[in-house]
Amino acid sequence: MGERLLTGPAQLAVFASDGLTAFSERPLAVALPESTEEVAAIVRACHRAGVPFVPRGSGTSLSGGSVPVPGGVVIACNRLNRVLRVDPLTRTAVVQPGVINLAVSAAAAAHGLQYAPDPSSQSVCTIGGNVAFNSGGAHCLKHGMTSNHVLAIRAILPDGELVELGSAQGSAGPDWVGMFCGSEGLFGIAVEITLRLVPVPEAVCTALAGYDSLQAAGEAVARILREGLLPVAVEIMDAVAIEAAEASVKPGYPECAALLIVELEGEREAVQADRLVLESLLARSGASDVRITEDPAERALIWKGRKGAFSSVGWLAPDYIVQDGVVPRTKLGYALAEIDRMSAQAGIRIANVFHAGDGNLHPLILYDGAQAGATDRAHQLAGEILRLCIALGGSITGEHGVGLEKRDFLPLMFSEDDIAFMRRIRHAVDPDELSNRGKMLAMS
Amino acid sequence: MSTVAALTQADVQAVVATCAPGQHLLPVAGGTKPGLSSSSRDDVTRVDVSALRGILAYDPAELTLTARAGTPIAELQAALSEHGQYLPFDPPFAAAGATLGGVTAAGASGPGAWRYGGVRDFVLGVRLVDGAGRLIYAGGKVVKNAAGFDVPKLMVGSIGRLGIMLELSLKVFPRAPETVTLTCELGDTEAAAEAALALMRSPIHLDALDIAAGGRLLARVAGRSGEVEARAERLAGVLPGPPVRLRGDDERELWRQVWSSVTETDADTLVRATSSLPGAAGLVAALAATAEASVHYTLGATAAWIRWPRAAPIDRLDALLAQRGLAGMVLIGSPERPLIGHQGGGVFAERIARAIDPDSRFLEL
Numbered sequence: 069m070g071e072r073l074l075t076g077p078a079q080l081a082v083f084a085s086d087g088l089t090a091f092s093e094r095p096l097a098v099a100l101p102e103s104t105e106e107v108a109a110i111v112r113a114c115h116r117a118g119v120p121f122v123p124r125g126s127g128t129s130l131s132g133g134s135v136p137v138p139g140g141v142v143i144a145c146n147r148l149n150r151v152l153r154v155d156p157l158t159r160t161a162v163v164q165p166g167v168i169n170l171a172v173s174a175a176a177a178a179h180g181l182q183y184a185p186d187p188s189s190q191s192v193c194t195i196g197g198n199v200a201f202n203s204g205g206a207h208c209l210k211h212g213m214t215s216n217h218v219l220a221i222r223a224i225l226p227d228g229e230l231v232e233l234g235s236a237q238g239s240a241g242p243d244w245v246g247m248f249c250g251s252e253g254l255f256g257i258a259v260e261i262t263l264r265l266v267p268v269p270e271a272v273c274t275a276l277a278g279y280d281s282l283q284a285a286g287e288a289v290a291r292i293l294r295e296g297l298l299p300v301a302v303e304i305m306d307a308v309a310i311e312a313a314e315a316s317v318k319p320g321y322p323e324c325a326a327l328l329i330v331e332l333e334g335e336r337e338a339v340q341a342d343r344l345v346l347e348s349l350l351a352r353s354g355a356s357d358v359r360i361t362e363d364p365a366e367r368a369l370i371w372k373g374r375k376g377a378f379s380s381v382g383w384l385a386p387d388y389i390v391q392d393g394v395v396p397r398t399k400l401g402y403a404l405a406e407i408d409r410m411s412a413q414a415g416i417r418i419a420n421v422f423h424a425g426d427g428n429l430h431p432l433i434l435y436d437g438a439q440a441g442a443t444d445r446a447h448q449l450a451g452e453i454l455r456l457c458i459a460l461g462g463s464i465t466g467e468h469g470v471g472l473e474k475r476d477f478l479p480l481m482f483s484e485d486d487i488a489f490m491r492r493i494r495h496a497v498d499p500d501e502l503s504n505r506g507k508m509l510a511m512s
Numbered sequence: 513m514s515t516v517a518a519l520t521q522a523d524v525q526a527v528v529a530t531c532a533p534g535q536h537l538l539p540v541a542g543g544t545k546p547g548l549s550s551s552s553r554d555d556v557t558r559v560d561v562s563a564l565r566g567i568l569a570y571d572p573a574e575l576t577l578t579a580r581a582g583t584p585i586a587e588l589q590a591a592l593s594e595h596g597q598y599l600p601f602d603p604p605f606a607a608a609g610a611t612l613g614g615v616t617a618a619g620a621s622g623p624g625a626w627r628y629g630g631v632r633d634f635v636l637g638v639r640l641v642d643g644a645g646r647l648i649y650a651g652g653k654v655v656k657n658a659a660g661f662d663v664p665k666l667m668v669g670s671i672g673r674l675g676i677m678l679e680l681s682l683k684v685f686p687r688a689p690e691t692v693t694l695t696c697e698l699g700d701t702e703a704a705a706e707a708a709l710a711l712m713r714s715p716i717h718l719d720a721l722d723i724a725a726g727g728r729l730l731a732r733v734a735g736r737s738g739e740v741e742a743r744a745e746r747l748a749g750v751l752p753g754p755p756v757r758l759r760g761d762d763e764r765e766l767w768r769q770v771w772s773s774v775t776e777t778d779a780d781t782l783v784r785a786t787s788s789l790p791g792a793a794g795l796v797a798a799l800a801a802t803a804e805a806s807v808h809y810t811l812g813a814t815a816a817w818i819r820w821p822r823a824a825p826i827d828r829l830d831a832l833l834a835q836r837g838l839a840g841m842v843l844i845g846s847p848e849r850p851l852i853g854h855q856g857g858g859v860f861a862e863r864i865a866r867a868i869d870p871d872s873r874f875l876e877l
Contacts, residue, residue, distance in 0.1 A: 157709065157790045158814075180713075202658050215662065216633045223860070231858040237786035238814055240841040242674060242877065243619065243632050244857045246665025247864065250658055255860070270715035290573060296596055296686035335716055335746075337739035345736075394654045398573045426655045466656035474659070481659055482649065489648045489868075490661050496867035497860065508660070 072100040072147075083142050086127040086134040087189070090389070090443065091472050095122070095136035102147045104222070104230075104259040110143055111257065111503075112228030120505045123257045125166060125194030128187075130378075130390050131471025133201055133252055137505045143257065145196050151175040152260070159265045160219060160236050165196025165258050172263060181265035184211035187467070188375040199258050202250030204467030206374065207331070209425040210300040211266065213467065215249035220262035223248060225255065226498035236262045252469050253504030255497050269300075269333035273343050274367045277355035278324030282306055282408070282420065285326035286401040288353040289424045292330065293397065295349055297342055302425030303329040303374055309419040309432070312380035319373030322357035328424070329374060331367075377421040378432065385417065385434035387443070389450050392468040393457030397427040406456055407431055414449050428466035429457070455480065470508040478508070513551045515540070515558040521647065524676050527559050529645030531873040538875050539672040541582045541611040545618055547782070547842035548671045548850050556875060561613065564678060567591055569653070575684050576636065578653055581613030581677040588612065598687040600628040602720075604775055607768075613677045618843065619669030620784055622771070623720040623810045627734065628685060630811075632668040637681035640667070643869025653681045666864070671841070671850055673877045674868050688734035691719060692744040693763045694755035700727040702793035705813060707752055709789060712812060714750050716743050723792065723809040724770055731755075732763075774808045780819040781826060781845030785853060786838045787816035795836065802828050820845070826852065851877060 074080060075097045084092045096119070101107045114121045120140035127134050136142050148164035151171065155161070156179035161172055169190040172183035186205035187193055193203070198214045199221070211217070220234035234245035248255055279285040285304050292302060305313065305327045313319055321327050330350075332342045343360065350358045361367060373380075381388050395403040404420065407429070411418040419432040431453055435446040454464045458480045465474055478487060491509055494501070505511055518524045531537055540549035541562040549558065565582040572595035579588060585599070585606040592598050602624030603615040621630035628634075637651030640663075650663030667677055698704040704727040711718065711731055719734035729751070733743050748755050758766055775782065787795060792813045799805040803824035808817040818840070820829050826846065833840045833853030840853040865877060 158788050159712070180715075202662070204656060204658075208656070210628075212629060212633055213656070213658075215665065216629055220856075225860060229859055231860045232856045233860060234856055235786060235837060235839065235854065237788050237838060238630075239669060239856070240619065240784055240786055240839040240853070241851045241855050242670045242857070242861065243665045243668045244861055244864075246632055246662050246668065248860075249665075250662050267715060267717075293575065293686075294573060296689075298686060335743055337742040338717075338735050341736045341739040392658075394652075394656050396571075396574050396576075396654055398571060423656070428656045462654050463652045463657040463659050465658045466654075467658050469658050470660070478659065481652070485646050486649050486660075489642060489646070489650070489663075492867040493661060493864055496863040 069099060069106070072102070074098040083124065083127070083136060083144070086129040086132060088130050088132045088473055091132040091135045093136045093138055095142045096139055098142040098144055100144050100147050107143065107257055107259055108224050108228050108230060111224050111226065114141060114502055115227045118500060120502045122504050123196065123200065123253045125197035126192045128189040128193040129197065129201065129471060130392065130468040131465065131473045133469050133471035133507055134197070135472055140505070145194065145257065148259065154179065156181060158236060161263045161265055163195050163261055163263060165194060165261065167195050169193050169195060169198060176265050180268050182268050183217065183263055184266050185214045185217055188378060195261055196258055199249050199261055200251065200253045201469035202467070204428065206301045206303055206423060209302055209423065210298055215246055217264045218245055218249055218261060219264055221245050221248050221258045222260035223255065224257045224259055226503040250469070252471065252508045254494050254508060256503050271336045271339040271362065272331065272333045272367060273339050273360060273362050274370055275330045275346060275350060275358065275360045276322060276370065277328040277350050277353065278322035278357040279326040279328065279355055280324065282326045282404045283401045284354050285328045286404060286424065288328055288350065288355070289400065290398065291349055291353060292346070295345060297345060299330050299425065300333045301329065301331040304422055304424040305374065305377060306420040308384065308417060309377050309381070309421045312384050312419060313373040313377055315383040316380040317373045317376045319369050321373060322359065324356055329370060381419050381432050381434060384419070385436060387435050387437040389433040389446055391429065391431045391433065391450050391453050392465045393429050393454050393462060394466040395427045395429065395457050395460045395462040399460045400424060400427055403429065403456060403460060407453055410449060410452055414445065416446060416449050427462065451477070472507060475508055475510055513553065513556050513558060515560050517560045517563060519563045521564065521678055524559060524561060524641045524678060525645045525647060528641050528643065528676065528873055533871070536875045537873055539613070539676045542584065542609040542614050544605040544608045544610045545614060545843040547845045547847050548618055550847045552848065559676060561676065562611065568679065572597060576653060576655060576681060577684055578679060578681040579612055580679050581611065583612045585610050585612060585615060592684055596687055597684045599634070599682070600685045601625045601631040601634055604771060612680055616667055616677060616680060617670055617672050618841065620843070621811070623722050623767070626721050626811045627717065627719045632665055634683045635664045635668060635680060636683055638664045638667050638677055639679035640675035640677050642675050643871060643873045651681065655683050673874045674865060688736070690737045690740045691732055691734045691763060692740055693730060693732040693758045693766060694744060694747055694751065695758065696729045696751050696753055696755045698727040698729055698752065701796045703727055704729045705789055705792045708813060710750050711747060714747065716747050721812045722770070723813060725806040725808055730770065774817045777819060777844060779822060781822055782843045783818040783820055783829065783840045783852070784843055785816045785818055785833055785840035787813055789813040791836065798832055802832060
């Protein structure tokens with residue numbers, strides 16, 4: 069592979085971490101394949117030599133999902149970046165794993181179609197990574213996660229064998245595609261992915277409502293869901309997150325302790341009808357400031373502020389941990405109050421940005437890694453928040469995956485038998501744990 | 513084939529754990545899809561889990577539900593409708609007594625799944641018994657969860673061969689208060705598929721889009737009173753001929769009739785197959801050239817429900833689907849080979865099946 073096999077220390081250093089910078093490991097080498105055949109050849113060579121490998125896209129994982137393995141190879145799929153087909157008749161696109169999330173929608177736009185899942189990193193993250201971690205996004209409330217939009221996968225298994233899962237027409241048999249999605253790279257590398265496209269909505273309406281407490285904003289969310297509205301996104305940002313956004317992106321959000329963002333989309337008539345219901349509901353919800361817009365530029369700025377929240381908190385603290393716990397929606401208010409209490413008790417600032425509509429919290433734990441013990445204290449607080457989520461009947465991860473970061477917390481959700489079951493499946497596909505070793509399940 | 517009734521979770525575990533070598537188990541509950549839940553082999557014992565029923569948790573404010581696998585779909589629908597909610601994947605055979613586990617195992621979704629997705633898009637968590645009789649939980653009870661392998665999705669379409677489901681958690685949605693159905697007789701599948709394409713190009717989201725045998729197009733919109741009529745009007749403008757508009761009881765009766773003519777059969781084999789709108793007319797022609805078959809397309813023709821004469825060899829349908837890269841599942845008919853046509857998965861499927869059931873206690877896929 070010549071210059072597409074990187075082995076120089078400076079070249080390798082770039083690949084040592086992903087979006088979760090707390091973990092770092094220098095790989096043995098980084099391969100940059102340009103074809104399915106090259107991926108298969110690299111995987112076969114690793115398999116023969118017993119060398120572990122880590123599939124990688126843009127390295128935006130927030131769970132350490134693409135951190136290299138000691139003595140292992142990184143297979144960076146970024147050059148497999150072609151949209152192979154867009155078929156407007158079947159509303160599908162076939163893409164390579166290194167295609168950037170937003171590039172799928174760009175390729176489909178000429179047909180009035182788009183790719184729905186929208187992780188905040190969508191301008192840089194790749195479809196291969198989205199599939200591996202079943203990525204979500206702000207608009208998953210109505211559209212579902214990545215796996216709800218994947219119809220077929222051609223994958224190179226950890227021994228180099230190529231398999232075809234599903235088809236553009238769906239399947240009539242076990243959902244092998246669904247099983248592959250979210251497997252965190254443990255089953256090998258998806259080299260060709262058939263995605264479902266959805267029509268670009270005719271009308272979109274975005275509402276901002278400011279509240280004097282997170283609880284009040286949370287109560288408004290409960291009312292929206294009770295009313296039978298099915299918005300495409302329901303998000304909340306707290307004062308710290310708003311402060312960070314205003315310091316960087318300057319979206320001009322209302323001044324408040326908690327900002328609710330609600331987006332409706334669909335046909336003109338449906339959005340107008342739902343908008344009336346939403347307006348009247350927000351007017352009665354105790355909001356101090358309500359703004360509703362259908363202007364695309366205003367909407368773009370609102371989302372720029374929201375989706376940039378993770379990077380914006382860099383304005384407030386040198387380091388942060390993004391948590392991804394999920395609580396039942398009805399326990400949202402309680403969970404937020406508890407997190408607030410934990411934050412005060414630990415003396416650690418937390419910014420809250422979250423997908424309120426589906427109970428997926430993203431507390432951003434702010435700290436300064438240069439201070440003695442600060443990193444450990446931040447991780448301890450992060451762990452306490454995950455325990456709270458589980459105690460309330462939720463999950464340790466909504467959309468970022470287990471990766472390296474949360475694998476010690478897996479036993480909070482699953483029994484020994486459950487984990488052993490997953491391990492047997494993993495070993496049946498990859499007996500030597502070569503593919504993304506140590507992610508989701510600790511090495512056995 | 514013999515049948516044992518499991519009255520408790522522990523019964524299911526015991527039956528699996530004590531299954532003799534060379535013997536195989538097959539779960540059954542409502543029995544509405546005998547192609548999946550019966551066998552003519554004498555090394556097969558059916559495990560009847562219909563006693564394992566009941567809703568375990570349903571909080572309308574959560575929009576999630578957990579129920580035992582043997583719970584009739586009708587019971588879930590009744591509980592949900594009290595709160596204006598529904599199962600968006602619109603399970604077929606519900607009126608005949610289909611259960612949550614059976615619908616999941618068949619991966620069968622009804623016409624209303626066109627709007628928000630099929631059963632695979634709504635299943636969140638599963639409790640199951642694996643091939644060694646162990647109790648396994650996977651997934652979660654909240655609407656979003658990325659922890660561990662997505663075994664709940666693997667159960668969709670697993671036809672009882674990858675574990676015996678005991679309990680499932682689902683996402684549910686609010687039901688739109690009003691619907692309007694437009695129907696149009698277009699003479700043949702080709703013309704109806706053409707019209708369906710025009711509907712799909714319009715910005716109107718459809719709640720259901722079916723093409724019945726003979727080229728009858730059925731399109732349903734759902735929403736709020738007032739706006740839903742306006743959208744139906746826009747849809748009507750896209751259709752090649754004046755449609756019949758149906759609402760309320762007439763509309764419900766139409767869909768009931770259409771779907772009972774699809775699913776109720778003693779004489780024919782009923783196969784649910786994958787399909788595509790561009791290939792819809794071609795498949796009808798190919799089937800017609802082979803046997804006296806009829807096809808009902810649903811979900812924008814991404815699913816074909818094929819009535820195939822019992823007398824005609826199923827191998828021919830199998831070959832015809834495989835040729836086109838389509839997969840099929842025999843819901844009603846000879847149970848010997850429920851999965852036909854082009855089945856993907858390869859060694860990935862074999863390895864996972866072996867991990868779940870190393871001693872082949874469940875029937876092979």
